[in-house]
Amino acid sequence: MKVVVIGIGLIGGSMALEFKRIDPTITLVGIDQNDNHLDQAMAMGVIDQKGSMKDIDTADRVVLSIPVKASLHLLPTVLDRLPSNALLMDVGSTKAALCAAVAAHPKRQNYLAAHPIAGTEFSGPSAAHLGLFEGKPQILCQAKKTKPELLQWAKAQFRQMGMYLRFMEAEEHDRHMACVSHLSHISSFMLGKTVLEEEADEQNIFDLAGSGFESTVRLAKSNPDMWAPIFEQNKANVVDILSAYIANLEQFKDKLVKHQIEDLHQQMKNTNQLSTILNGIKHNN
């Protein structure tokens, strides 16, 4: 079986490693516009061969793991070239635009829209590792539009990676992701920006910030090449949730100015319940 992974970064590289672990007989072909990434991936044993788009013509499985704007351009082209029994999946963080782009494609049933919730703030093939997907959710969108035998194969692979599966519509996926993922990234990036602007002397950040600050700005280390297109493609949902967040911050400020401390206390106490929910997340992972 020939598996082609386009984009050998954290997710693409880790998925390549898992495919190889599950079935060591497959041939893993890597495509990446950054040739250094391919060399690294070869050296690390993440891929067997460097490839080109021509490899799509003879592929059994193709994984598209590149920034979502590039995926949107490439997806129909890759699907055009794909053999009729092959499976193409993308693993990007937005789903509605991609599903719409191939909705009427004659090979729509060869495509599976997947989103493994397993990113970190690190990127590139050097960040790839076995076990990244263990205990993590894999969201499959419009899974009924994928040919059953191809879907079965993909589900079996994900389960062998230790993932649990969730199924939903692409629009539903994008709305949830704006809330539980994209907003966190913006809140973190803007927190980092604010603190950098305020603390002219970086030494003060270095000396005075504790682990709490570090935790809240962790996502501000994320790669803008990946995240700018996500915000762009999920604009409507992101603007909605960002507005709700700003409104909550405004009312917090307003209550503080008006000295309604008891209200703030109550809000924080209510929000503490996230602790239970997050312990659940941890437990399940």
Place this chain on the structure above:
Amino acid sequence: MKVVVIGIGLIGGSMALEFKRIDPTITLVGIDQNDNHLDQAMAMGVIDQKGSMKDIDTADRVVLSIPVKASLHLLPTVLDRLPSNALLMDVGSTKAALCAAVAAHPKRQNYLAAHPIAGTEFSGPSAAHLGLFEGKPQILCQAKKTKPELLQWAKAQFRQMGMYLRFMEAEEHDRHMACVSHLSHISSFMLGKTVLEEEADEQNIFDLAGSGFESTVRLAKSNPDMWAPIFEQNKANVVDILSAYIANLEQFKDKLVKHQIEDLHQQMKNTNQLSTILNGIKHNN
């Protein structure tokens, strides 16, 4: 030597453990309005005895480790009772109001305003442990107002706990803390509130949120009894930095609406430099 710790929580309890480690001959007396905390602390060996305010009269060292609003009320009273060669320090997260409250106190030189940057989202004596302060900053405010021999003793203790010392004015401390700590907590609490409001079904948060979300809302688990008074006492600085944060979020939203994606990309890229600064933080800790 008799050491009295008022408030046997994460910080007070951990400091008691360190004092005992540095000098096992001291008698450690704990005072806490929560009697369960005292029982737990006795059982864990964090304190030698349960005490009362009367113990202040014969104390050599007193640590005030309670929410900052309560500290503000208690600080002058404790200072009144303190023997003339004894040291009283508080370890709260705001400093200007406390320093102002005892500025004209006849025993001002027996007081040291300290802030160990070593909190976590956990609280109570069960969270206390040796090593909490290792590699962490200890901020001392208006240290020149403290009697030199008492200051020397405190500095030696903190250094033996593995802390590095920073000296600053109380107002300066509060301004920096609004920026590198208090804002993070508000951003995290309001992020948690927004997501809880948006995701009516908690199962979705449980199933769909990844480690990034968990990291940004970690501080939303913090204890409101501790944090409401901090925001209250540092209101002016908190309102300033919160306004700057909201303005940054607003401009992000505005640029997204206007499709100025390249600008957003550039902002995120600039903010990525926090990575270097934070690696520094980690290194030093």
